Amino acid sequence: MREWIGSGPWKWWWFVAPIVLLAVAHSMNNAWINTRPADYATLDWTAELVTGAKSIGGVPLAVFLICVAVPLIEEFVFRACLLGGLTRHISFGWANIVQAVIFVALHQNSRAFAFLVTFALVQGWMTRKTRGLGIPILTHAGVNEMYVWAFYA
Secondary structure (H helix, E strand, O other): OHHHHOOOOOOHHHHHHHHHHHHHHHHHHHHHHHHOOOOOOOOOHHHHHHHHHHHHHHHHHHHHHHHHHHHHHHHHHHHHHHHHHHOOOOOHHHHHHHHHHHHHHHHOOHHHHHHHHHHHHHHHHHHHHHOOOHHHHHHHHHHHHHHHHHHOO
16 A cells, blocks of 8 residues: 555655646646647547547546546556666666656657656656655546546536
8 A cells, every 4th residue: 555655754845746737737738629620530549538438438437537547557557567667777767768758659649748758757756756656646637637628628
C-alpha cells in the first residue's frame, strides 16, 4: 500500500507543478473545443476511445475508462514499471526522459506534444518525490477528466 499512496513527509511546493498542469490542461481543452472539427474526422485514439465508450455505455462508461482505468494502468506501466525499472540501471533524470518520450510516442497527439512531455516529466518527478503513485494517478485522472468533459461540452 505504501507504494500506491507514497511514503515520507510531503512538501507543499511539490504540488505546484501538478496544479499548474491541471490549469494548462483546462485551458488547452477549452481551446480545443473551439477548434475541433465538426465531423470529428481527425480524432486521435483517445477521442475515439471516449466516443466508443460513450456509444457502448454512455458517458459514465467513458468517464470510468478515461478517468479511472486509464490513469491507473498508465501510471502503473510508465511510472512504476518503466521509470522504476530504468532507474535501477541509469540515472533518474535520464530514466524520466526516456519514460516521458515513450509516453508521448504512444499517445500520438502532435497537437499536445509539449504538454504531454511536460506532463510525463512532472508525473515521473512526483512519483519519485512522493515515493508512490497516488498523486500521479489523481493528477492524471484530473487531466483526463477535463479532456472527457471538454469533449462532451
